[in-house]
Amino acid sequence: MERTAGDGTGGRTDGTESGPDDPARLAIDADGLRLVYGDGTVAVEDVCFSVPEGEFFGFLGPNGAGKTTTIKVFATLLSPTGGTVRVNGFDVRDASRKVRESIGYMAQETSIDPELTARENIQFACEAYGVPRGDRDDRIDELLDLVDLAAEADKRAEEFSGGMKKRLDAATALVHEPPLVFLDEPTTGLDPKARNRLWDYFRAINDRGTTIFLTTQYLEEADQLCDRLAVIANGEIVAEGSPTDLKRRVGGDVLEIDLDGGRDARERAAAVAREFGGFDDATVETTADGIGVTAGTARQHGTDLLVRLRDEGLTVTGFNVRAPTLDDVFLAITGDHVDGLDEASGPATVAAGEADR
Numbered sequence: 127m128e129r130t131a132g133d134g135t136g137g138r139t140d141g142t143e144s145g146p147d148d149p150a151r152l153a154i155d156a157d158g159l160r161l162v163y164g165d166g167t168v169a170v171e172d173v174c175f176s177v178p179e180g181e182f183f184g185f186l187g188p189n190g191a192g193k194t195t196t197i198k199v200f201a202t203l204l205s206p207t208g209g210t211v212r213v214n215g216f217d218v219r220d221a222s223r224k225v226r227e228s229i230g231y232m233a234q235e236t237s238i239d240p241e242l243t244a245r246e247n248i249q250f251a252c253e254a255y256g257v258p259r260g261d262r263d264d265r266i267d268e269l270l271d272l273v274d275l276a277a278e279a280d281k282r283a284e285e286f287s288g289g290m291k292k293r294l295d296a297a298t299a300l301v302h303e304p305p306l307v308f309l310d311e312p313t314t315g316l317d318p319k320a321r322n323r324l325w326d327y328f329r330a331i332n333d334r335g336t337t338i339f340l341t342t343q344y345l346e347e348a349d350q351l352c353d354r355l356a357v358i359a360n361g362e363i364v365a366e367g368s369p370t371d372l373k374r375r376v377g378g379d380v381l382e383i384d385l386d387g388g389r390d391a392r393e394r395a396a397a398v399a400r401e402f403g404g405f406d407d408a409t410v411e412t413t414a415d416g417i418g419v420t421a422g423t424a425r426q427h428g429t430d431l432l433v434r435l436r437d438e439g440l441t442v443t444g445f446n447v448r449a450p451t452l453d454d455v456f457l458a459i460t461g462d463h464v465d466g467l468d469e470a471s472g473p474a475t476v477a478a479g480e481a482d483r
């Protein structure tokens with residue numbers, strides 16, 4: 127069980143000794159964070175960013191980029207090798223207990239006990255976090271409602287689906303009403319419906335004023351939820367901004383065109399696309415099956431390009447226009463594709479109304 131339980135005196139940080147120095151009101155302030163593991167692996171290097179209170183902040187990166195390491199430093203489970211980190215105004219080295227009291231942490235692996243019911247799991251978390259006895263019953267009912275598990279409250283967690291377990295785990299991270307919650311890849315491996323229900327829950331707690339720090343491998347997830355993002359690759363921040371900013375750096379939508387005829391046809395098609403006048407600032411690359419064109423007007427003028435390719439004697443066997451993915455953001459920022467990112471495993475988009483409620 128990976129959980130940071132306080133002694134029950136937690137809650138909003140109101141400025142005690144070594145407390146937050148208002149008026150900055152930063153939930154997280156990292157300056158030059160460096161973390162080197164015992165075996166010499168430099169997991170995080172010179173990471174600098176801040177998260178104001180109330181923000182829904184996304185920390186995005188491929189496998190092994192350094193997301194979990196960073197979250198563990200913020201949650202005081204790892205001590206930084208270098209730099210300064212303040213969480214809710216408290217220094218993670220000097221005031222780790224105060225940090226732990228003021229945060230919730232949902233780790234990648236769920237920490238619920240399968241033999242306990244949903245209600246008992248939350249009850250157990252209330253005891254671990256020192257929630258006053260008189261408050262517990264109301265808090266448990268409220269959290270069961272919030273994560274939509276009231277009807278299953280007295281079922282053992284071992285009977286739950288993966289998504290239900292994740293929702294229960296998220297509820298247990300919130301029993302002490304922390305002002306800041308860390309969510310480490312909370313939806314990896316979940317189907318789109320389960321993912322959507324978790325998204326609804328995260329939005330609900332953020333609407334109540336809770337600052338959220340979310341790590342994810344999926345641009346789509348960050349795009350749906352986050353006010354602002356930082357992108358980490360190989361332990362270093364490579365981009366920061368709103369989801370719209372990042373997608374703007376990609377330069378538009380991506381038109382994927384499949385072609386008959388091998389490499390020669392792909393290169394001819396790429397040349398046609400580069401000379402095509404319908405796009406401003408298009409980026410064109412050859413792919414395994416044809417070409418990819420990224421352009422601000424890919425949706426409006428994509429079919430015109432298909433006609434031009436046909437006029438040039440090329441045979442188009444398929445095409446698709448899609449929104450940029452994390453891989454496209456990486457390509458635009460670093461000029462390289464993301465290692466270790468399986469785009470096919472990215473979350474499918476399901477409109478909120480389609481979610482299984």
Ligand SMILES: Nc1ncnc2c1ncn2[C@@H]1O[C@H](COP(=O)(O)OP(=O)(O)OP(=O)(O)O)[C@@H](O)[C@H]1O
Nearest residue numbers: 163165167169187188189190191192193194195196
């Ligand atoms: N205990 C450890 N000892 C040595 N190296 C480690 C340890 N934990 C992680 N690393 C390495 O540190 C780097 C960052 O790992 P980290 O788990 O922070 O990445 P991540 O972005 O969270 O990845 P994932 O998406 O796979 O969870 C990787 O190179 C990883 O192999």
